[in-house]
Amino acid sequence: MKVHHFGYLIKNMEQAINSFKELGYTAVSESVYDNNRKINICFLDNNGTMVELIEPVSEESTVSGLFKKIGVAPYHICYIVPDLDKAISELRIRRYIITAKAMEAPALENRRVAFMYNKNVGLIELLEEKKHE
Amino acid sequence: MNNETKLLEICAEIMGIDVGTLSLETSRDDLGEFDSLSVIQIIAEMEEQFDCTISEETIENVAINKIADFMQLIK
Numbered sequence: 001m002k003v004h005h006f007g008y009l010i011k012n013m014e015q016a017i018n019s020f021k022e023l024g025y026t027a028v029s030e031s032v033y034d035n036n037r038k039i040n041i042c043f044l045d046n047n048g049t050m051v052e053l054i055e056p057v058s059e060e061s062t063v064s065g066l067f068k069k070i071g072v073a074p075y076h077i078c079y080i081v082p083d084l085d086k087a088i089s090e091l092r093i094r095r096y097i098i099t100a101k102a103m104e105a106p107a108l109e110n111r112r113v114a115f116m117y118n119k120n121v122g123l124i125e126l127l128e129e130k131k132h133e
Numbered sequence: 134m135n136n137e138t139k140l141l142e143i144c145a146e147i148m149g150i151d152v153g154t155l156s157l158e159t160s161r162d163d164l165g166e167f168d169s170l171s172v173i174q175i176i177a178e179m180e181e182q183f184d185c186t187i188s189e190e191t192i193e194n195v196a197i198n199k200i201a202d203f204m205q206l207i208k
Contacts (some may be wrong), residue, residue: 065169097177098189119177 001079001087004127005043005050008074009067013040013055016072020044025051032107037062037100041107052078052107062100076115078125084112087126091116099123137204139182144200147174157201172197176206183207 010016013031021027025044032041038061042053051074056064066075081087084102092098100115105127112128134142137157144159145152148166161167180187187206195205 069168069170092186095177095180095186097173097180097187097192099173101189117173117177119174119181 001081004078004080005052006074007052007054007076007078007125008072009063009070010053010055010072011067013042013053016053016055017042017044020051020053029107031055033057034106036103036106039063043107076123076125078113078127080129081126082129084114084126084128088114088116091118091126094118096121096124136183136207140179140200140203143175143178143182144171144203147171147178155200157204158199160199161197167200175203179203179207 008016017027017031021044023046025046027042028045028050029041029043033039034041038056038058040055040057044051044053054063056067058064061067063075088098088102096116096118098114099117100113102112102114104110105113108127109130111130114126115123116126117123141152141155141157144167145155148164148171150164150166159167176187176192179185185207191206195202197203
């Protein structure tokens with residue numbers, strides 16, 4: 001599977017963007033609010049390596065518990081898949097557990113994403129590809 | 134080793150605590166380590182150690198508030 005981005009939990013979006021820019025990253029999106037997950041998201045690129053900054057904005061955020069546990073840290077890798085439902089089915093056979101069912105991601109042109117966990121790999125995100133990817 | 138003992142050992146390992154401090158009645162309110170990430174990790178380990186597949190429907194329908202609740206996933 002091709003890697004699309006690395007997901008980073010961060011505490012403050014503005015400050016994190018500035019710090020990543022100092023490392024050579026360029027913002028490639030505006031900060032977008034995802035109401036489903038109660039997070040702000042911004043994508044940055046560094047010569048083809050994309051990071052997704054994820055800022056929990058309330059206690060109801062899907063990652064607020066994780067943030068309390070691990071703080072500012074990378075916590076998932078996102079892979080592009082041609083067919084999300086098929087990929088989920090195949091990974092279930094390989095003992096990946098769905099932690100977040102397929103849903104549209106506002107920060108990714110409303111393409112469908114899902115999150116899965118495997119004891120040897122950790123948390124991954126699956127992103128359904130666009131036709132031209 | 135019976136399934137309940139095996140479950141307690143899984144929980145202790147995932148949460149990083151002594152198995153002697155856990156019982157089937159230990160609840161999420163009792164332990165800060167018993168969080169949503171731990172629940173996912175425990176379910177993943179249960180699938181492997183009990184050699185089973187736990188469906189999404191089962192996971193969604195079983196509320197995990199205490200360790201004993203995990204046993205409903207493999208009934």
